[in-house]
Amino acid sequence: MLIHDLSRPGRRATAQAPLQAPIPESTQAPGARSDADGLPAALRRKRRAALPEVSELQAVRHYTRLSQKNFSIDTHFYPLGSCTMKYNPRACNSLASLPGFLARHPAAPESHSQGIMACLFELQEMLKAVTGMHGVSLAPAAGAQGELAGVMMIRAYHDARGDTDRREILVPDAAHGTNPASAIMAGFDVREIPTGADGDVDIDALRRAVGPQTAGIMLTNPSTVGVFDRNIQAIAHTVHDAGGLLYYDGANLNAILGKVRPGDMGFDVIHMNLHKTFSTPHGGGGPGAGPVGVSKRLEPYLPVPLVVRDGDEYHWQAEGDRPDSIGRLTAFGGNMGILLRAYIYARMLGAEGMRRVADYSALNANYLMARLRTAGFQLAYPERRASHEFIVTLKHEAKNFGVNTMDFAKRLLDYGYHAPTTYFPLLVPECLLIEPTETEDKESLDGFVDAMTTIRAEAEQQPQLLKEAPHRLPVRRLDDVRAARHLDLAWRPAESG
Amino acid sequence: MLIHDLSRPGRRATAQAPLQAPIPESTQAPGARSDADGLPAALRRKRRAALPEVSELQAVRHYTRLSQKNFSIDTHFYPLGSCTMKYNPRACNSLASLPGFLARHPAAPESHSQGIMACLFELQEMLKAVTGMHGVSLAPAAGAQGELAGVMMIRAYHDARGDTDRREILVPDAAHGTNPASAIMAGFDVREIPTGADGDVDIDALRRAVGPQTAGIMLTNPSTVGVFDRNIQAIAHTVHDAGGLLYYDGANLNAILGKVRPGDMGFDVIHMNLHKTFSTPHGGGGPGAGPVGVSKRLEPYLPVPLVVRDGDEYHWQAEGDRPDSIGRLTAFGGNMGILLRAYIYARMLGAEGMRRVADYSALNANYLMARLRTAGFQLAYPERRASHEFIVTLKHEAKNFGVNTMDFAKRLLDYGYHAPTTYFPLLVPECLLIEPTETEDKESLDGFVDAMTTIRAEAEQQPQLLKEAPHRLPVRRLDDVRAARHLDLAWRPAESG
């Protein structure tokens, strides 16, 4: 039932609109048009847009019921690897939504912005401290935009030195899809580096790949195969020696918060997904925030705006103040409401709490990994510690029982667990990337192991159960192929086809 | 799964408590007790209370999931007769929850209370206008407390005139249970008056019942059988002539808002359930607000506090200012947050909107009644107009198919409709008291008729389906008898039994 199906001509949630506002004549009676309000007839809309016409109760009920069809952290264990679905403290939401914050116009003068600028400045400082970087800009609107900013800074750096032949960015094959896509957007070529059998980057391959064309490398460490690359120093030397820079994809920062700092590992630039490590809401697909941190030599290139402090006062720095900046990435400088939430979260954690994030996310991941191993599941990297996530491969189950990872995933939904990330990273066949996060309790993890074990038994005995899963959700298995073939991307009023 | 089942010793949602506060020694080590904080050891708790120990996420997830097990206006059609489950505008909630309102201490001086007092004063005035009464007090915390206040005022009135033998309150047999219970709490005897076959009060019986012992009569009009008593003027004369007063139970005010005023019908005192007609949230059992309105002669007895206006300033009137008041009913003078919500709602409606409430609740009720009649259901008062509610009796279905009203009600839940009120009023056998309210759309009503029709067919063909209903809810039919026999009213820690 779409909201449009509840629509009837003339139905209104009237209290919502200004009651006194006259409806311009033109839309009341398409024939009779006047310019009394200064809007030329030719530029006016001829027909009212086909938006739904519903009552306030209908809208409230419709969207309340829709919400209930979602899995979410607030309702389910959601071990979606690389996405860090941990608890989003409710206080962050209510405090970032205080009227004073919501009402502030982005172009308000500094004289009327000191409260929020203090928060942003302190957040910049805290992010510097936890990453070991020299400068931080909060501007990027999500991780991928942080990546773009990051590789653009790498490019700006080389260009500024006249080193304009460095047009290749190295990306491990385990990397998230945004990494190569971002590099391309910054005008680079992308070269893939294979991952070794132990999960670390194949350092020999890397050595062979670097050269005068190397602008840099984009690394996630711990990587998306869920291990900390033990050769990180060697990698750093190799790339730096070749004249390249190191980019740190901070999506997995949760695993090492307060334990090891990208700056100390030798990275030149990093983005952080605040909607992961700093627990801002994922919101069914965003908003995110992807601040970037840089070493001293990249500092001039940071995207604007930045907040600086001068005595007791905070000031913005924009294009004019930072001529070498790679520029502006959104009109108004970033997802401020998300930055506020991250600030509040960081303040509640403090230094101790940050270390605990790493400790307990590692504890949960390694415990879950140990239990699944004992339960007979095959680990992709059995010799390694898990970081905050790890990979199970179901290739045996696929071969022996004729079910695949997606079947497993869908059946997990029936048991009330959101599925881990499936088929990513691409290099491990039939894989599940599992990230429990530090905010889940042991009983949830144990329950997940039980469900996995049960499902494997089902796979053996009644594989159909899996193949037809889910059975207990608002819909049965959806036909993705059909969705792409018979594109239906928007509701249309009956008369127009 | 109780929250207690998630509890583990030592688990904490730590961010919630003051971090720095020392835990008093006594509870840390029961042996060693110090009076350093001035609390004598003998008066201290010896053992920590067995409250659940859970993480913030556990609490959030637990209560979020629990909430999803409720039917509510925001999720379901909820035609619970006499309860007026109409849409609770979300704006009332957010505006009554503005920090300035939430932070105000009840004992704050008038100098720091003018904002809320203005709202309360205007609400008093609007309630006077819609009821046609001379004075209003917002103090009662719910309808039943309003009733108590009302009958106590009747008593105070007679007592003040030395008319102390008037110790009987008349109550129609259709009345809500709170009516006789309130009369008893005010020290009256209760005498029941039968309802005639047409749904109006049996006026002859009333004439026989009145006398010098008559303190007054408590009436709901439209009554809880869903009809407007056509003899209301005769009733008023009869009771007034006998020296009694008329009490109006305003639970059904929704039906006549702006159409006819209790004051004009001759009532001396009225309570209003703001959580019904004025759409404040029912909240799973409250809070309510039950303001009382009175005619001029009862004005001195109104419960305190009241707000009065003097020029541009608002003042409280309490016991000292109103020596004849029946007094105070709660420590701080009422459910202020609910009164604010009602005020906001009343302002959004305005005079026009109030009339529409009556219009469209009557339209919906009469439409639903007409459709159910056509669908073959028997009406309790087929010759009458419905007010905002009406009664269907399932006595034929009970006799012919061996299912009862409760079975019907439970099966409705399976179809996603909250059941109407069942077995009330007591005088109509196997009854459903159905109140759709004005905020439901025609399609919901039609859907309800379809469900009722389907269920009747099921009753005929597979009565077991009804008797074992519900089938699709979080639990199956609950055993109420067992609940009362084997009382389990609280979770207990394992060690204490």
Add this chain to the structure above:
Amino acid sequence: MPFIPHTEDDVAAMLATIGVDRIDDLFDEIPPELRAKDLDGVPAGVSEMDISRVMQARAREDGQPLCFIGAGAYEHHIPAAVWQITTRGEFYSAYTPYQAEASQGTLQVLYEFQSMMTALTGLDVSNASLYDGASALAEAVLMAVRANRKVKSPRVLLPRNLHPAYRRTVRSIVRHQGIELVEVPFDRAGGHTTVEQLEAAAGGEFAALVIPQPNFFGVLEEVDELTDWAHARNALVIGVVNPVALALLSPPGDWGTAGADIACGEGQPLGMPLASGGPYLGFLCCKHAFVRQLPGRIAGKTLDADGQEGFTLTLQAREQHIRRSKATSNICTNQGLLVTAATIHMALLGAEGLERVAAACHANSRKLSDRLCEIPGVEPLFDRPVFHERALRLPAPTADVLRSLAAHNILGGFDLGPDYPELEPALLVCATEVRTDDDLDAYHDKLARVIATRTQARCPVEPKF
């Protein structure tokens, strides 16, 4: 039309189905002479935007003064999760759980609330709320008189150091039910009630003794002694308690040898904002023996047709909708949503969290009263231990002092004078965990200044009170 979904087509179709021409025809059974003319006095409707503007202005109008008033309503930190979950539509817009199967969310919350309240009070059973603390005490008084099978007296001892608004509320509510309320004076030095005073006030038989702990002055009563004294006279004991204080103080169930019989109080400190005084929630717990005398809703655990656990309202034969004039009370709608908030609040804090809150409030209030007593002429009114609130003697008329403080946006406490003229000039102060040291300093400094001005102005020589 705000909140009304009907289109013109809907109306036409519905009227046709009903068989009338106009909506107004549906009111044709109302005698025409009664039909209301105008609703003068109700202004025209406004949009959500317009009323938002009005309410925002009014909410701002009264500022947010620094508040040191306690006196039965306390400003505590409320975790953000509490009200974000409580106001979810499924809780907010549900009715009393009459259809248990469709209301398991609310019913389980009620059961959990009852579990938490029995744990806090040390008693066996709890109801699922009453309107507020004061009306809960009125119900407790009525209940005790009904329940006491040994003493058939309608007399109930009510100490004068009980909250004055509670005393008034009890009086209003029980007035016509043949109850005699006997006021017990308090010890002028200690602020507490002694056995001797009880003995003297009681005279003959009485059905119940009410013991507030702490009492209105914040003073701690010797609850064990008082309880045993009352029990020795076959009276029931009703404790009136602050649920946050119970994290540190002996629970009613542990008072004396046998424990108090009934405990009641104001649940506001468990997650409810001050909100001008409501909605709050009254709680009422008792020993198992008295469960059938309890007023109000009670949720119970039971089994469903499949043998699974579930929850339902139980013992409804006590209630007005079944028992009508024979019910234990007329109460119907009460404070379900606040119960939800309190339950989530307690789940988030746990016992240790509540202890921390109680200890922080207590420490803060001690710090405040110590600092204020540095001001010449300000001193503690009573010499007995207090919890979380303290009565002070002032060297100038309380109302004047408070007015001066209010002009500086400080609400300095509760003026004891109007209710206890014998104590004038006296002030009850409180600083919960939300007040900072800066707040206390601000109060101290302003009060010192106000008092210096007043005392100097009037008394050229050092006044001695």
Add this chain to the structure above:
Amino acid sequence: MPFIPHTEDDVAAMLATIGVDRIDDLFDEIPPELRAKDLDGVPAGVSEMDISRVMQARAREDGQPLCFIGAGAYEHHIPAAVWQITTRGEFYSAYTPYQAEASQGTLQVLYEFQSMMTALTGLDVSNASLYDGASALAEAVLMAVRANRKVKSPRVLLPRNLHPAYRRTVRSIVRHQGIELVEVPFDRAGGHTTVEQLEAAAGGEFAALVIPQPNFFGVLEEVDELTDWAHARNALVIGVVNPVALALLSPPGDWGTAGADIACGEGQPLGMPLASGGPYLGFLCCKHAFVRQLPGRIAGKTLDADGQEGFTLTLQAREQHIRRSKATSNICTNQGLLVTAATIHMALLGAEGLERVAAACHANSRKLSDRLCEIPGVEPLFDRPVFHERALRLPAPTADVLRSLAAHNILGGFDLGPDYPELEPALLVCATEVRTDDDLDAYHDKLARVIATRTQARCPVEPKF
């Protein structure tokens, strides 16, 4: 431990299962010399109460000035239901709907959003959001160059009267992708872009023309003429539109003979608070022919195994997680929650509600600019029709005037000087439907005073600008 549920027993049991002694052992693959020492610079953790105090103070610190700035972000009334539902945990704390069956709530919202945006813009398809309006335009520019099969030029015409922050953002983002942005000047009298100016600026071939409607000055462009002109040159047309304005103005799909090809813009006016600039939401719609060039998520309707309708992300082969370096964009996380808010907002307002809002804003801004132009020396900067915002010429330096107004807690508008030195002193003002007549009066009176002071102080004779 805040947010961490582990008890000591849990930790011990889990370590035993893993087979290590201490949690720190789990980090033994990290080279020891890399292990972080201290986190100096991160202060100690504070409780929820303490951070609440900090944030409340900071939110209050900046007051709530009366705001007459528009310039791409507009203060509208947002129905209370919008955010109460949007922040329900199930929406707020869900991830991108990768498991469609467990995310039907979010997916259906995306589909409904797409339906509403196509209705508003008059185009065939919509994606499910981009970061904001400016970055959406950058994506639209890239998309147009990719999609234009007739013209292989990398040149795109960007008018100078497009929002300056948009121009900068586009420049930053497309800088390294071989796009050439050609700036088109505007008409100094009308503030709009003429075909002649386009003709002159275009020179040779170009892939796309960007048309803002209204433009940054609030001025209305002759969209039909411009669209046809560009189409005649085989260029694609990208409309940059305000979704609230679309309730009254001709939608991009109707521009000219064939309609614009792409429309994008800032969704903030659809239910997002100003919030210092974000999170907002960028929208992007296009003709069906270009759907495979759209960046960002797209939800589609499909069937489940039982043949029931359901929703899923579709055309994922465009996206980075499938296509990696060949994707249409690197975008991943974007603005799902804001889409939810916008969808509920549009559902509540409907087309008529949006029209009322647009009309009220327009009327209010007209009233404002008319009143301000009563002040000597203040006059409209351009003579063409505007929508909802107007550029004014001032008789004194804009920055000074704004500073004086700000001191009176009035944010008087957007200073056009820094971005358009040629227009100085000029001010862009806006009064949405939330501003009252009193607000407008207050602004008028203060501005009159400020200008009087300035002009008198400096110019004894009436200045002529």
